Amino acid sequence: MLELYFASDTCALASMIALEEAGASYETHKIDFAAATQKAPEFLAVNPKGRVPALVTADGVLTETPAILVYIAQTFPDAGLAPVDDPFRLAKVQEFNSFICSTLHVAHAHRMRGYRWADDPAAIAEMQRKAPDAVAENYGLIETSMLRGPWVMGDEYTLCDGYLFTLSRWLEDDHVDPGRFPKVSAHRKRVRQRHQVIRALEREWA
Numbered sequence: 001m002l003e004l005y006f007a008s009d010t011c012a013l014a015s016m017i018a019l020e021e022a023g024a025s026y027e028t029h030k031i032d033f034a035a036a037t038q039k040a041p042e043f044l045a046v047n048p049k050g051r052v053p054a055l056v057t058a059d060g061v062l063t064e065t066p067a068i069l070v071y072i073a074q075t076f077p078d079a080g081l082a083p084v085d086d087p088f089r090l091a092k093v094q095e096f097n098s099f100i101c102s103t104l105h106v107a108h109a110h111r112m113r114g115y116r117w118a119d120d121p122a123a124i125a126e127m128q129r130k131a132p133d134a135v136a137e138n139y140g141l142i143e144t145s146m147l148r149g150p151w152v153m154g155d156e157y158t159l160c161d162g163y164l165f166t167l168s169r170w171l172e173d174d175h176v177d178p179g180r181f182p183k184v185s186a187h188r189k190r191v192r193q194r195h196q197v198i199r200a201l202e203r204e205w206a
């Protein structure tokens, strides 16, 4: 059975949503950031990066959200979570998810985790100060040129939707007014109503 390592209120929610949408059977292992268990030897044996999510499959461990998401879509094709047989449309899904992973999520991380990139407290404070602008700039792009509506890819719900939802729930914490991005805000509400997402949120906080 698939096993998902996750922590509450993290990007791992996107993988949990995809598993729920796929109707997959999976076990969860909760990592407690408050106790720094992401740095414990037991977890580092699963994911030497010390980050969540990590998905244990019959073939080995997967990390990095876009990789986990596309694996779930390809393993459960009947769920229709991505156009797995259409190279261009699948690449568009990957393009969006890669942007979330490598640009938006990284901009967000500058608010709380500046120590990854600098030691100087002044540099860390400057990263924190700049984070809301950097995050908002990314949402501006999503709002104007990526989110087609009603779902990210248009009429079809895909992996991208749970992933965008996972990050857009942090808008207020990132000191970005959601009112600046009406399409993103409406999308957030729309995704939040899906019963698979409600189940994932319940499981995330159980």
Ligand SMILES: N[C@@H](CCC(=O)N[C@@H](CS)C(=O)NCC(=O)O)C(=O)O
Pocket (backbone or CB within 6 Å): 009, 010, 011, 012, 038, 050, 051, 052, 053, 063, 064, 065, 066, 101, 105, 113
């Ligand atoms: N690129 C990775 C990022 C994973 C990541 O940074 N996860 C955060 C939670 S959102 C984490 O585990 N942080 C723990 C830490 O920094 O100690 C992905 O998208 O899966």
